[in-house]
Amino acid sequence: MxxxxxxxxxxxxxxxxxxxxxxxxxxxxxxxGGRTAPGPGxxxxxxxxxxxxxxxxxxxxxxxxLGPEHRTLIELCRTETQSVAELAxxxxxxxxxxxxxLGDLLxxxxxxxxxxxxxxxxxxxxxxxxxxAGLRAL
Numbered sequence: 737m738x739x740x741x742x743x744x745x746x747x748x749x750x751x752x753x754x755x756x757x758x759x760x761x762x763x764x765x766x767x768x769g770g771r772t773a774p775g776p777g778x779x780x781x782x783x784x785x786x787x788x789x790x791x792x793x794x795x796x797x798x799x800x801x802l803g804p805e806h807r808t809l810i811e812l813c814r815t816e817t818q819s820v821a822e823l824a825x826x827x828x829x830x831x832x833x834x835x836x837x838l839g840d841l842l843x844x845x846x847x848x849x850x851x852x853x854x855x856x857x858x859x860x861x862x863x864x865x866x867x868x869a870g871l872r873a874l
Contacts, residue, residue, distance in 0.1 A: 779849075781834075781839070782851065784819050785850065786817050787818055787848070787850075788818075789847060789848075790848050805827065805829060806837055809823055809847075820834060823838070
């Protein structure tokens with residue numbers, strides 16, 4: 737009988753995947769299938785991008801392509817629109833993993849993403865002050 741070289745002699749085989757304080761250990765690359773970029777479209781999710789459940793999203797109950805982490809993100813989006821950072825915190829997953837999983841959900845039509853407005857497209861502060869002054873003059 738051979739012993740697994742990765743576990744201690746007094747631990748049963750497979751116990752290297754369990755931490756007594758943290759619980760089961762799953763590496764991020766296992767959750768994403770080894771991918772580090774979200775989908776073939778290469779969509780970039782900013783931390784403040786807002787994610788919401790798509791109105792006409794397909795039913796997830798029978799979808800075997802979705803893992804438990806995908807389902808967790810869908811459940812978090814079901815209650816309210818959340819940022820990528822909030823989803824990562826709520827799902828207790830690294831942001832990089834959440835970005836890859838959101839890419840999957842976006843391609844499957846489960847979520848929609850509202851990207852933040854680039855700073856170059858925001859109105860100038862001077863213009864905003866003039867608008868405020870004009871409104872006060874009314």
